[in-house]
Amino acid sequence: MPDLSQIVLRPHAQCRTLIVAIALILLVEGALALQISPVQRALAQYLTNEELSTYLQDYQRRCRDIAKLHVIGTSVQGRQLLALELAASPGSTNALPHFRYVGNLHGNEPTGRVLTLALAEYICEARGEDPQVAQILAGMHLWLMPSANPDGFDQRTRENINNVDLNRDFPDRFSKPPSLMPTGSEQAEVRALMDWSRRIGFTASAAMHEGALVANYPMDGTPDRSTQYAASPDDGTFRHLATKYAQAHTRMALPTNKEFPNGGITNGAAWYPIYGSMQDWVYLATGCFELTLEVSESKWPPVASLGALWKENKASLLGLPLLAVLGGVRGVVKASNPLRQGGIDTPLRANITVAGIETVVQSREGTGVFARPLAPGTYELQARAHGYTTATQQTTVPDDGTGVEVLFELKRVASSGRARRAGGEEAADGAAALDSVAAWGVNPGGALRLEPLRRNVLLVSSGIVLLLVVWFGGWRLAATRRGRSLQPRTVISIPLSRVAG
Ligand SMILES: [Zn+2]
Incomplete structure (x- = not known):
């Protein structure tokens, strides 16, 4: 019956176990990271x-x-x-x-x-x-x-x-x-x-x-x-x-x-x-x-x-x-209708212009939604649609890249025909989507999640080198000690009863 009250570790074996453990950890980490994203x-x-x-x-x-x-x-x-x-x-x-x-x-x-x-x-x-x-x-x-x-x-x-x-x-x-x-x-x-x-x-x-x-x-x-x-x-x-x-x-x-x-x-x-x-x-x-x-x-x-x-x-x-x-100006153009029921609006295809700039941007057919790039500043915007009064709004595009939202409600001109009502549901969908606000700038959380390939290769190589050193180093040590007493010079003694207690 062996004496279980003592665990004996030789210094060389103890050191080798530690190094092998580190090498294995490096190998596993490196191998996991080597999976290319x-x-x-x-x-x-x-x-x-x-x-x-x-x-x-x-x-x-x-x-x-x-x-x-x-x-x-x-x-x-x-x-x-x-x-x-x-x-x-x-x-x-x-x-x-x-x-x-x-x-x-x-x-x-x-x-x-x-x-x-x-x-x-x-x-x-x-x-x-x-x-x-x-x-x-x-x-x-x-x-x-x-x-x-x-x-x-x-x-x-x-x-x-x-x-x-x-x-x-x-x-x-x-x-x-x-x-x-x-x-x-x-x-x-x-x-x-x-x-x-x-x-x-x-x-x-x-x-x-x-x-x-x-x-x-x-x-x-x-x-x-x-x-x-x-x-x-x-x-x-x-x-x-x-x-x-x-x-x-x-x-x-x-x-x-x-x-x-x-x-x-x-x-x-x-x-x-x-x-x-x-x-x-x-x-x-x-x-x-x-x-x-x-x-x-x-x-x-x-x-x-x-x-x-x-x-x-x-x-x-x-x-x-x-x-x-x-990050510029975006929004919806719709017909102003005080008698509307159930919140259904009539989206309009309209021409959107900025005072002093001849470019015309159109709101989308069926949804009335438009987006127009604009540098930060204060602008006078106009929305025009056939059969409707022209609406003008002053708006400021902030310089933080988040843009500004604008709603144009155009009144029907009395003599015009009945405006179409198609696409109201989509316009509501578009307005909801416009709630998301954009931010411009470098996103610190946006870096690649995996470490660069070079570092991973380094990890695996270090693991392999460590294993080789331990393996061949161990043989050399064993060879030089051949014929000598294997009695260790120091003994680590752990009284099990005290640990258990
Ligand atoms: Zn080119």
């Missing part, structure tokens, strides 16, 4: 067009509560132009406004393909945790088109397969005759982008390019083709949106940005004038406020740098939709 997986490579299509279908399956995949057209070579719609109710025709990011309009600029996927993965992954993600999903439909030029990507050229630069192929106000209407001679990709723009009626958007580090805003062209500042009627608002994007970027607005040391923004024509650009067309033809984001100084950056590019742009990519769509 979906965001990291999206940043791990440039997918081929076929892989991208499969990836987007898989994303829709994984994140089906917030995602719907759309085919918005086909390229010249027949490849599908795919766009993800992310929202609390994707695919619904509710009253919420729309924002879009378009990547890879130039085939040899693929960063946008990757950043849109990383953004989609982050939104899916953080939808229960990050307040900015919650605001995006509750307050708008966010559309992500990774590639507007898959044929160009496939052959690694700026142009599409017909050797046409798609960002020079949109109808232009300086063309002869000047017209923003499609001519019918546009490339298939441009026709699809125009149809999509008109069908959805985006409030704001941004396209991602490479070759510089700058947030570029309209206008892109000048009447005499000279390189000079070409201000749009909404120049103040465009400068506001571009500035906020650059400032939320980790280095775009810094003086170290040598080509654009003054805040990392530029007017398109002041940099170099172009004609037939997407940003000028969507603004002038559809009232959508679009920026052109140059997100990488080098074109087709190496895969190893994609993680850093995501970190640089992450806060900006999350913040821009919130600022543009919810």
Whole structure:
């Protein structure tokens, strides 16, 4: 019968047990952390067009509560132009406004393909945790088109397969005759982008390019083709949106940005004038406020740098939709009806204008809801609808990015016909959705949840090295002691009765 009143540990064995335990903990922690997050997986490579299509279908399956995949057209070579719609109710025709990011309009600029996927993965992954993600999903439909030029990507050229630069192929106000209407001679990709723009009626958007580090805003062209500042009627608002994007970027607005040391923004024509650009067309033809984001100084950056590019742009990519769509003025236009019953209002499609700015934004058919980007300041807004009196309101857009809500109630002019009542329910739904207020800024809770891959590899390696040291070190110790007495020099004695007592 062994004497259980004493537990004897030799110093060498005790030390070895401790080190093995630490090594095992490191190994387990490292192995757990080595599981790559979906965001990291999206940043791990440039997918081929076929892989991208499969990836987007898989994303829709994984994140089906917030995602719907759309085919918005086909390229010249027949490849599908795919766009993800992310929202609390994707695919619904509710009253919420729309924002879009378009990547890879130039085939040899693929960063946008990757950043849109990383953004989609982050939104899916953080939808229960990050307040900015919650605001995006509750307050708008966010559309992500990774590639507007898959044929160009496939052959690694700026142009599409017909050797046409798609960002020079949109109808232009300086063309002869000047017209923003499609001519019918546009490339298939441009026709699809125009149809999509008109069908959805985006409030704001941004396209991602490479070759510089700058947030570029309209206008892109000048009447005499000279390189000079070409201000749009909404120049103040465009400068506001571009500035906020650059400032939320980790280095775009810094003086170290040598080509654009003054805040990392530029007017398109002041940099170099172009004609037939997407940003000028969507603004002038559809009232959508679009920026052109140059997100990488080098074109087709190496895969190893994609993680850093995501970190640089992450806060900006999350913040821009919130600022543009919810950070200006938004609201509902409806018919004033003192005899209404059951709280049913008549939403109106109306023209919304700001005094001193010629841009017209329309409230949506059936819901009466509108959203208009505006820089902070005090404005006089007007709502006009056929058969109704014009309503004017003064309102102040706060500078904290939270925006302001406005309700227009228009009185029917006595001689006009009976106003339509359709869409009242949707308008109420839209007004409720407008309760969510957007905040602009870097969200400290928005960082990637998993530690960087490098640290995890380090953890596993340290664990393995420790195990090896202990294993071989133990053999060496055992070898040097061969033939000697195994009697330990010190004995740890624990009286069990005292512990138990
Ligand atoms: Zn480009």
